[in-house]
Amino acid sequence: MSTAAPRLATPEELELYEPVIGLEVHVQLGTRTKIFCGCPNEFGAAPNTNVCPVCLGMPGALPVLNRAAVELGIRAALALHCEVRRRSVFARKNYFYPDLPKGYQISQYDQPLAEHGWVEIQTPAGPKRIGVHRLHLEDDAGKSSHEGYRDSDRFSYVDLNRTGSPLAEIVSEPDLRSPDEAYEYLTELKLAMQFAGVSNCDMEKGNLRCDANVSVRRRGAAEFGTKVEIKNLNSFRFLRQALYFEIARQVALVESGGRVVQETRLYDPNLDETFSMRSKEEAHDYRYFPEPDLLPLEVGEAWLESIRSSMPAMPAELRRRFVSDYGLREYDAQVLTASRELADYFEGVVHACGDARAAANWVTGDLAALLNAQSLDIALCPVPPERLGELITLVQKGELTGKLAKEILPKMFESREGARAIMEREGLRALSDTGELERIIDQVIAANPKQLEQYRGGKTSVMQFFVGQVMKATRGQANPAAVSELLRRKL
Amino acid sequence: MKITEQEVRHVAALAHLELSGDELKRMTHDLDEILAHMDKLRELDTEAVAPMAQVLFPGAENSTLREDEPREPLSHEDAMANAPAAGAGHFKVPRVIER
Numbered sequence: 001m002s003t004a005a006p007r008l009a010t011p012e013e014l015e016l017y018e019p020v021i022g023l024e025v026h027v028q029l030g031t032r033t034k035i036f037c038g039c040p041n042e043f044g045a046a047p048n049t050n051v052c053p054v055c056l057g058m059p060g061a062l063p064v065l066n067r068a069a070v071e072l073g074i075r076a077a078l079a080l081h082c083e084v085r086r087r088s089v090f091a092r093k094n095y096f097y098p099d100l101p102k103g104y105q106i107s108q109y110d111q112p113l114a115e116h117g118w119v120e121i122q123t124p125a126g127p128k129r130i131g132v133h134r135l136h137l138e139d140d141a142g143k144s145s146h147e148g149y150r151d152s153d154r155f156s157y158v159d160l161n162r163t164g165s166p167l168a169e170i171v172s173e174p175d176l177r178s179p180d181e182a183y184e185y186l187t188e189l190k191l192a193m194q195f196a197g198v199s200n201c202d203m204e205k206g207n208l209r210c211d212a213n214v215s216v217r218r219r220g221a222a223e224f225g226t227k228v229e230i231k232n233l234n235s236f237r238f239l240r241q242a243l244y245f246e247i248a249r250q251v252a253l254v255e256s257g258g259r260v261v262q263e264t265r266l267y268d269p270n271l272d273e274t275f276s277m278r279s280k281e282e283a284h285d286y287r288y289f290p291e292p293d294l295l296p297l298e299v300g301e302a303w304l305e306s307i308r309s310s311m312p313a314m315p316a317e318l319r320r321r322f323v324s325d326y327g328l329r330e331y332d333a334q335v336l337t338a339s340r341e342l343a344d345y346f347e348g349v350v351h352a353c354g355d356a357r358a359a360a361n362w363v364t365g366d367l368a369a370l371l372n373a374q375s376l377d378i379a380l381c382p383v384p385p386e387r388l389g390e391l392i393t394l395v396q397k398g399e400l401t402g403k404l405a406k407e408i409l410p411k412m413f414e415s416r417e418g419a420r421a422i423m424e425r426e427g428l429r430a431l432s433d434t435g436e437l438e439r440i441i442d443q444v445i446a447a448n449p450k451q452l453e454q455y456r457g458g459k460t461s462v463m464q465f466f467v468g469q470v471m472k473a474t475r476g477q478a479n480p481a482a483v484s485e486l487l488r489r490k491l
Numbered sequence: 492m493k494i495t496e497q498e499v500r501h502v503a504a505l506a507h508l509e510l511s512g513d514e515l516k517r518m519t520h521d522l523d524e525i526l527a528h529m530d531k532l533r534e535l536d537t538e539a540v541a542p543m544a545q546v547l548f549p550g551a552e553n554s555t556l557r558e559d560e561p562r563e564p565l566s567h568e569d570a571m572a573n574a575p576a577a578g579a580g581h582f583k584v585p586r587v588i589e590r
Contacts, residue, residue, distance in 0.1 A: 032561055038560060039561070048580055051570045053565070144587060155583045158582040292544060
């Protein structure tokens, strides 16, 4: 039984056995309405209030395909470097479950919307391309609750609001070789979907769901082992944990002379184990056939091109550009492409000030700290990118010191004013008038004869003391480099 | 024979249908005749005809697509009107065992 399996496969075992993993990811498309009817596609409505005869599966009701669902599907396909088929065909996948009122899912079978794509992930051995086998459109099922009601021992409760929500199912090639690679793949895929405006990918709302196919084989073997499907990997952490567990289970099984059975298993995060759900053969006799109520979908060159031309740069491409064109560090490029909003904001700042490295420092440093402190998303940042750019420009021109700028940014954040308004109101500006600065330096030197003597006696570290005193006397408005320079001449 | 009783039993099970012994015989006989008729149709030369899965006629490219405009859903009461059992706004069905 599974309880005998070790929690993790040991390094020795992993030297002998190679895990082979493929992911099936369902992305809920961010349309206003469902895929085959005009019911609102929204999360959190009262149960069974966003339903109509089509999504309730009433006899005679006919599906009408939502153009926006197709467009978002195409955007998803392009974001994953897929080839979009000129013609794709919807098909019925027949099975019974209470949250599927039609008795079949409308999906795509032998002619999916798109095929042959890839996702680039980072591995310890360098970048690796994970193949995307196919991407197809389908309708979602409803939601069943098996717990939490007085009579839950006898009844399941069904809410059909989600029934008919548009999904893109994205099937990877079995190219993943570790739980970490699977984690990276899902991370990259999610980011691509968000950048392309396909979905919010909010996992708590079920926008992004993941199943995994896992097998192990002796290293060097050409054939794959028997695969097991793991369902309900609905968080990044669960995905990694469940894969670690399942690989260890299979290795232990094979090592002890057993055989892996092709089956579907469910991950239980509380016990950190997978459980057998049902044997696959019978349950997967879906009897697909072409959907008679929908015409084949035609995606002509003009439509495809108009969508292609509206695609933003993808995160991997942006990272490359940030490093090669802007001279950013790999790490900063990674941080700045964590979301499309953040990347757009950063580019806005660069555009306004012309100094990418300074922009990166401010956005990942002081600005990020201010946003974090208030748990604000960059999309709600009270300082627009042009204004942060202006602040950086003021430092570049010497009108502000770095220290003053750091004091002003939180005030911009609070008051939603520009840097100049705050400078004028509070009388903050860099002391560029050397005459005045010299006068202050003379005063500081005259007030500290003991330190002056030490310095002249050879103790040059006292210089720092003088710089500090001058900065204090000028309330940080002097340029520290200019102060040092003047002090060196005068002392 | 185009189809066996065993195949009919399998398809019936997938469709959640219970057939009595008599029904099983009758279904097998009927389905066998239907499939034999299909074989007759297959004698036609359809070399130059594109396969079609429905009798809808395509118009201009994707003229059958719908714009993404919300429509008023059914009222909750109407949606639940046919439910044999309901509670807490949900349809109630005999408990589904997942494992």
